[in-house]
Amino acid sequence: MTYEPHGKHLIAGEWVTSDATFTSQPVTGDGQTYASGGKTEVDRAVQAAEDAFVTYGWTTREDRATFLETIADEIEARGADITRLGVSETGLPEGRLQGERGRTTGQLRLFADHIRKGAYLDRRHDAALPDRAPLPRPDLKMVQRPIGPVAVFGASNFPLAFSTAGGDTASALAAGCPVVVKGHPAHPATGEIVADAIKAAIEKCGMPAGTFSLIQGTSHELGGALVQHPLIQAVGFTGSLGAGRALYDLCAARPTPIPFFGELGSINPVFIMPAALSARASDLGAAWAGSLTMGVGQFCTNPGIVVAPAGADLDAFCAAATDALTGADAAVMLTAGIASAYRSGVSKVAAASGVAELVSGTGEGRTATPAVYRVSAEDWLGNEDLAEEVFGPLGIVVTTTGPEQMLEVARSLQGQLTVTLQMDDGDTDMAKPFVPVLERKAGRLLVNGFPTGVEVADAMVHGGPYPASTNFGATSVGTLAIRRFTRPVSYQNMPDALLPADFQGQDS
Structure with a gap:
């Protein structure tokens, strides 16, 4: 049976409406009216979450694991819709959404x-030492415990993996937090x-019932x-720097401040070492163009900056990238607002x-085409605006005089999600001084390849x-994400009878 959205919030197990509404803006088909929530809906949902925490926060790991697997089953059962x-x-x-x-x-x-x-519980036990002199030691047991109700903001660019049942929701539920x-207004039907x-x-x-609620608006x-x-x-958020910083400031200004786990994007620079550039200039240029335009550049790990030594090899790289991107068809962006902001950034x-x-980047309405520019390191370092993220398929090639100036660019970077080193064996000695600099700048360092794929795994940091x-x-991708919502x-x-179930019967 085909699922048809009804436009309501899900609060404490009930589909409910509200007086305020908004109309969705789909790429195809007519917009639909959705309830738009406010303080009343928030209070009802959060109070239900607090009531649920008394039970859900003390469920067994096996029960929560089964719950997570059942959510996955239910999502798959609705896959076509x-x-x-x-x-x-x-x-x-379709292929992108099926993969997501x-x-x-x-x-x-x-x-x-x-x-x-x-293992995430990090259980520790210091056994009592009643005969220790000069003072005895008490019995001490430590374990990670869920923190309580968590707020999650859906992301525009990942309607599934970073939204309603995405990584923030999944990791909070895994930890034992309602x-x-x-929901993100760009895809309310998908959220519903x-x-x-x-x-x-x-x-x-x-x-x-209060373990999960969805409020649209x-x-x-x-x-x-x-x-x-x-x-x-606590709050989990994936989105723009401006919106994220505003919410972060609200969290910090509360009478009782709370952690705001915001993933706000970056320019994800790629440093190309000389031997790699000499051996693979054209291939690298074409590959960068493909990564730059993946998903119309709407990945938070989009590699927007290339830093490399000037010369004939970099000219070949730029020529290959230009050939791959010139004449590209205009592609639909996630929202009209994102497309407009992209064009403003390009200008x-x-x-x-x-x-x-x-x-030259073009496009109108909700569409955009790639834009690529070239600038010297001196001019790039002298203009902070060039180091700001432009969400979309915009790339800048920063030309340098050599390794020292490449390091100067590296040292100037603000925090990044990723930094990539393109290198061959002959670049190893030159690359060594970069690692201590770059590991202070990013959560993930890559050698070769491009950063637009984020593996969901134990060792991932996003x-x-x-x-x-x-x-x-913290990380918003991978199993370490669960630890954000425990303390x-x-x-x-x-006494054992009063310990959490995760420590009962544990001797160490």
Whole structure:
């Protein structure tokens, strides 16, 4: 049976409406009316989450693992409808959405497997030493415990993997925290059907109704009410620097400040070492063009900057990239607002001193084409605007006089999600001084390849120093993401009967 959206919020197991509404703006088909929430809906959802935490926060890891797997099953059962609605709303191709759905269900199952193993709990036990002199030592047990209700903001560029049941929601639920999601207004139907899958999993697994809620809406007041609610204990966010910083400041200004785990994007520079550039200039240029335009450049790991030594080899790189991108068809971006902001960013770069155009970016309405520019390191270092992210298929080639100037560019960088070194064996000695600099700049360092694929795995870090993210010790992708929504609690001389289930029967 085909799923048709009804435009309501999901709050504590019930589909509810509200007086305010907004109309969706799909790429194809007519817009639909959706309830637009505010403080009343937030308070109801967060209070239900707090009530649910009394039970959900003390469920067994096995029960939560089964719950996560059931959510994955329910999403897959709605797969065809999710793809249909997602294509209509976002303009993303079917294959991309099918792959993203697989990533979403895959990370749910990965987190289920991870919490069953229990390593994330970091359990520690210092046994009592009653005869120690001059003072005895008490029995001490420590374990990671869930923090309480978590707010999650859906992302525009990943309607599945970073939205309703995406990494933030999955990791919070895995930790034992109820979740209230603010759906992204760019894809409300997709958010609604995924919420329907989570609702079905809650009912099948007997979880408290307030374990998950979805509130739709477009207003800044909705987001502010959610992060400022006194029962919310942490926030997960993927989006722009401006919006993320505003929410971060609200979290910090609360009477009781809370952590804001914001992933805010970056320019993801690529440093090309001389031997690699000499051996693979044309291939690298074409490969960079492909990565730059993947998803119309709307990945937070889009490699927007290339830094390399000037000369004939870099000319060949630029020629290959230009050939690959010239005449590219206009592609649909996620929203009209994103497309407009991209064109504004392109115009700002094009007007900067010392910038030469290689590929002219065009487009109108909701569409865009790639834009590539070339600039000297001196001019790039002298203009901070050129180091700002432009969300979309914009690339800048920064030409340098050699290794020392490349290092100068590296040292000037703000925090990044990724930094890539393109190198061959002959570049190893030259690359060594870069590593101590670059590992302080990014959460993930790559050698060769390009950063637009983010593997969901134990060792992945998707985060970095500010402004790439607001908490450099965290990741929004991979199993370490669960630790964001736990805190260590030490139990001194606690009888086993009063310990959390995760420590009962543990001798060490």
